[in-house]
Amino acid sequence: MRVQEVLSTSKEQRVATHSHIKGLGLNEDGTAKHISGGFVGQENAREAAGVVVDLIRTKKMAGRAILLAGAPGTGKTALALALSQELGAKVPFCPMVGSEVYSSEIKKTEVLMENFRRAIGLRIKEIKEVYEGEVTELTPVETENPLGGYGKTVAHVIIGLKTVKATKQLKLDPVIYESLQKEKVAVGDVIYIESSNGAVKRVGRSDAYATEFDLEAEAYVPVPKGEVHKKKEIVQDVTLHDLDVANARPQGGQDIMSVMGQLLKPKKTEITDKLRKEINKVVNKYIEQGVAELVPGVLFIDEVHMLDIECFTYLNRALESSLSPIVIFATNRGMCAIRGSDGLVAPHGVPVDLLDRLLIIRTLPYTLEEITTILSIRAKTEGISVSDDSVQDLAKIGVKSSLRYAIQLLTPASILSKINGRDQIAPGDIEEVNSLFYDAKSSAQMLQETKDRFIV
Ligand SMILES: Nc1ncnc2c1ncn2[C@@H]1O[C@H](COP(=O)(O)OP(=O)(O)OP(=O)(O)O)[C@@H](O)[C@H]1O
Numbered sequence: 001m002r003v004q005e006v007l008s009t010s011k012e013q014r015v016a017t018h019s020h021i022k023g024l025g026l027n028e029d030g031t032a033k034h035i036s037g038g039f040v041g042q043e044n045a046r047e048a049a050g051v052v053v054d055l056i057r058t059k060k061m062a063g064r065a066i067l068l069a070g071a072p073g074t075g076k077t078a079l080a081l082a083l084s085q086e087l088g089a090k091v092p093f094c095p096m097v098g099s100e101v102y103s104s105e106i107k108k109t110e111v112l113m114e115n116f117r118r119a120i121g122l123r124i125k126e127i128k129e130v131y132e133g134e135v136t137e138l139t140p141v142e143t144e145n146p147l148g149g150y151g152k153t154v155a156h157v158i159i160g161l162k163t164v165k166a167t168k169q170l171k172l173d174p175v176i177y178e179s180l181q182k183e184k185v186a187v188g189d190v191i192y193i194e195s196s197n198g199a200v201k202r203v204g205r206s207d208a209y210a211t212e213f214d215l216e217a218e219a220y221v222p223v224p225k226g227e228v229h230k231k232k233e234i235v236q237d238v239t240l241h242d243l244d245v246a247n248a249r250p251q252g253g254q255d256i257m258s259v260m261g262q263l264l265k266p267k268k269t270e271i272t273d274k275l276r277k278e279i280n281k282v283v284n285k286y287i288e289q290g291v292a293e294l295v296p297g298v299l300f301i302d303e304v305h306m307l308d309i310e311c312f313t314y315l316n317r318a319l320e321s322s323l324s325p326i327v328i329f330a331t332n333r334g335m336c337a338i339r340g341s342d343g344l345v346a347p348h349g350v351p352v353d354l355l356d357r358l359l360i361i362r363t364l365p366y367t368l369e370e371i372t373t374i375l376s377i378r379a380k381t382e383g384i385s386v387s388d389d390s391v392q393d394l395a396k397i398g399v400k401s402s403l404r405y406a407i408q409l410l411t412p413a414s415i416l417s418k419i420n421g422r423d424q425i426a427p428g429d430i431e432e433v434n435s436l437f438y439d440a441k442s443s444a445q446m447l448q449e450t451k452d453r454f455i456v
């Protein structure tokens with residue numbers, strides 16, 4: 001088999017609805033470029049989202065909320081995803097849909113609370129006593145199995161660690177040998193071992209070995225400076241939900257019944273309010289001591305009109321607590337009834353007292369040119385070739401119905417063009433595919449005209 005000549009095609013292969021969105025596409029001064037980061041037009045909303053990103057980065061946004069409001073298909077979900085990409089991987093981003101709260105097993109507010117805590121990060125800095133260095137030798141010393149029988153057991157491990165300044169030989173417990181094996185430590189790796197609990201962490205391969213091959217899937221790190229045995233600052237990023245889960249494990253012993261119990265009990269019901277309060281207390285103490293730093297992330301609740309009045313009152317309070325992320329809501333509803341409120345009508349289906357706490361960003365419908373550009377970007381992402389005329393035709397359909405409908409016609413049109421023996425979509429294919437499918441508006445119109453033929 002020839003491997004060298006096979007090109008990697010993974011880059012543009014998996015295409016989802018928002019794959020073409022790479023970021024907000026803003027200039028240094030915060031103004032939006034007309035086309036950038038896969039985003040076209042919608043400048044005001046993008047600039048507003050840029051301001052939100054700045055607020056989050058400077059940690060001035062905790063406990064505040066934004067509402068993205070606009071007609072269907074105007075890019076609200078896309079905007080929220082772009083925002084998360086701008087924030088980077090270190091800031092937690094937790095997306096959910098309003099309807100996720102309805103579960104027969106878990107309370108609505110419980111689901112909300114869990115997602116709130118998924119969106120709050122904690123950067124814990126710990127000064128730990130460690131042995132760190134490049135591994136120069138790794139020899140397990142075996143003895144006869146003391147229980148008799150065959151085979152040998154490891155009595156201890158001799159490991160040599162080297163830094164720029166010193167070398168040291170350590171004699172380690174067999175338990176640590178197991179974690180060394182788990183981390184796949186070999187001679188030439190840079191590792192550290194925590195002296196309090198013997199936890200082993202492989203940092204990477206020593207860069208003294210970096211010239212062995214031209215190309216290698218390895219992270220090379222310099223040989224550590226200073227002594228082998230030293231104090232080291234270790235940074236860990238976790239979310240409050242991670243802490244909840246880690247502390248909610250059943251405390252039972254090793255017997256078979258408690259192991260079964262762990263399998264049967266879903267984790268979620270074990271995280272109690274009491275446990276959360278305890279964790280908050282510890283977290284607050286860490287923050288006061290300067291051991292940990294709070295990283296408020298983003299909780300994105302799409303289709304917020306699906307929440308009911310109970311959830312809304314809960315949100316009012318949750319937003320005001322001291323440990324709260326930035327919450328971004330999105331909705332495409334205008335005036336509509338609030339769920340669970342006996343027909344109380346409110347803007348966006350959100351009670352006015354919650355609306356009062358929100359900053360609202362509007363997304364506006366697109367022009368013909370903008371739809372044309374979005375369609376060409378989309379066609380490129382999906383790997384479909386389209387002639388310029390057909391993009392124009394498709395964009396006109398988009399103006400009449402919606403951007404999303406136009407985007408959705410791309411793939412069927414490309415299939416039709418293949419059936420017709422072309423490898424590029426021509427205007428004829430667009431016409432044909434548009435006659436095969438209905439958009440929401442024409443379907444509704446059709447229903448109106450022929451309503452006596454349907455069951456009511
Ligand atoms: N300005 C834009 N630039 C590029 N692509 C866009 C833009 N706006 C929307 N899109 C794309 O159009 C499609 C529809 O947008 P999106 O799903 O974000 O709409 P929405 O406002 O969330 O609609 P709904 O209210 O129905 O949920 C998506 O594939 C999205 O990536």
Ligand SMILES: [Mg+2]
Nearest residue numbers: 076077302330
């Ligand atoms: Mg959406």
